[in-house]
Amino acid sequence: MAKSSTGSITLPKGFRAAGTTCGIKASGKPDMAVILADQPCAAAAVFTKNRLPGAPVIAGKRHLRNGCAQAIVINSGIANDATGQEGVDNALSTCKLVTQELAGVGISIQHRDVVPSSTGVIGPQLPMDKIARGVSQLVKKLARGPKADADAARGIMTTDLTPKSANASLKLGDKTVRLGGIAKGSGMIAPNMATMLVFLTTDAAISPAMLKLALREATAVSFNRISVDQHTSPSDTVAVLASGLAGNRVVTRPGKALNLFTEKLTLLCNNLAYQIVKDGEGATRVFHVAVTGARTEREADRVAKAVVDSPLVKTAVHGSDPNWGRIVTAAGYSGARINPQTLSLTIGRGRPESVCVFDKGVPRSLSAAQERRLEAAMKQKDVYFTLDLGRGEAGVNWLGCDLSREYIRINADYTT
């Protein structure tokens, strides 16, 4: 699977994309994007579990109820969250603006088939004059038929340092099916889900119900197992459109084809999830937490989440400090029924580089060679922790990032 800046969401057949600058951001950086399909698509989405969902999430859920969509319109800079009924009206108006502008260039789509999405500061209302200007610019670009995936990826960024995109492909029968995706997310990243927006496209022929099933499964093990700062955003959205133009036999029920598709979609989501954590606000390192030997996945998830969210673990990773006491005690307060006598911790990416530092409840005394290996493992850009609970067979993998002075700078100064 390639990380591509030249092709992602328009690699699958039947999609166009554009990005632009409408002036929401004071910085003058790109702040709008659109993805348009040639025809109505099977569509599915997973939204934030925050009890204060943003207005676009409320509107988007409504528009996706029939499992069908043709366009996604996104702005960055203002999240349109905690904005009451006025905010919902603005999100719906944005969809109508897209329909109107497209009609002006001879493209007819239902405003119900537009999914709105916003990210940025919470509280302010959308400046609808700027949004109108942005939609007009976007549609002009689309009409020229471009595949400006990179522009779209830039248009959805907030505190992201890099645009995020990926693509993948697989064979279903004798047909090649393509998948692409763009993502943003850097702060307010926490499971269920990250503060992030992810927009995926595919030319697979698949029913809305099966698409939803595949998306849920892929999201559960990717975007729901990452955390930058445990603050679950009210804007989180992962949406997918499937154009059906690959010509494969339509996937309408569980089975081999759905499994193959879900597997590839999961890889794509894992790729984007990794990019999001790597670009976590102020992050200099990614750490991989594998929890094994749990009774249930749920138990393993609790332990992994406690470790990736612990500020003490995050600062230890930042300082390349093999302060393993912080990791095992995070497991200890996770709420999982840890048994100290069966708990072990290994640091480093597999043998022979890895070092077991805590073995069934007892600290290992390390040789000089092991100390050197441990030191080297902690200095990598990717740091690996494996916690074996010694209680069962279940396991999970999570991603976290370190906590740096830069995170403080970004977040003590952001907004107002």
Place this chain on the structure above:
Amino acid sequence: MAKSSTGSITLPKGFRAAGTTCGIKASGKPDMAVILADQPCAAAAVFTKNRLPGAPVIAGKRHLRNGCAQAIVINSGIANDATGQEGVDNALSTCKLVTQELAGVGISIQHRDVVPSSTGVIGPQLPMDKIARGVSQLVKKLARGPKADADAARGIMTTDLTPKSANASLKLGDKTVRLGGIAKGSGMIAPNMATMLVFLTTDAAISPAMLKLALREATAVSFNRISVDQHTSPSDTVAVLASGLAGNRVVTRPGKALNLFTEKLTLLCNNLAYQIVKDGEGATRVFHVAVTGARTEREADRVAKAVVDSPLVKTAVHGSDPNWGRIVTAAGYSGARINPQTLSLTIGRGRPESVCVFDKGVPRSLSAAQERRLEAAMKQKDVYFTLDLGRGEAGVNWLGCDLSREYIRINADYTT
């Protein structure tokens, strides 16, 4: 209630205290302390809920099973946690050393009546030669009969910048009952409980069972409602000794006397809890989160905990940024059943200084005067947030502190 550096744990009748430097800390700072009662006391303690309790917690629970204790011996620098059976043996040996040294100066106490406690780095074994030297020094000081409360408070510090102590008194019948306490805690502070040690003394005459009841109640609303970094330490301990020398009628059952005593003990604990948060690692401000209008205290606790632990709220407080979106969305992901339409947020300490920024789901547009008040409220050393859930009658108060670059410096560089 006075914060006193000259008298705390020895203000109640029947107690002595000392602190010393035995050399555990590379810095050469004080690292041991002892509290000794003239006679065996009624005793109670509340310990960490971390499933990897430190060795002193395991030993301390054993020694307190009979509700009786006469001394507490504490070291800082090494936590004696995650140290296996050897660690437990070392904790028990430390108690025996206290008994032996005291016998040498003609004071006879049971080693079962000594409660051990440790705080510091997780993993290493206690250096028992240094511990032995420290116990010997402490007992020499005690034999001279000093009331070195300030030395004891310093001997239990780790990353604390200031020693923490407080005292209080009340009347039970015609007798004056005194209470005193010292505390440490700066990092690894999270509810259930903070990473902290708190040692309380009183000359109240009270049964062990009633003492335990009072301590549990006081701890529940003080130390269990503060968070510096959500990392629940395996060493957390709040212990109290009651000498009975005030001469009041012994409190042996619930009733007015127990209520009066519990109320004063709670004030003392709140005072120490505030000192701990104020000295949170890198903290420059304390923020007070009041959650009102909840269906249950449990619901209110979930909301308050999500707010005080959110890195985005903590950095906003650090930057004096009234970024209220971060506060209401933290409530939104807390797990409590928030209804956006009944949720309100007020910033500032009561009228007329306070400003309602979010009113039943809708952002308030603020006048210039309100904006100024809001700005002023965010610049205080103590910042106040009141979240009204609009669902019921229950409410709670929590304390948190801001997240600064200094927290990163302290924790990326601490240990190994």
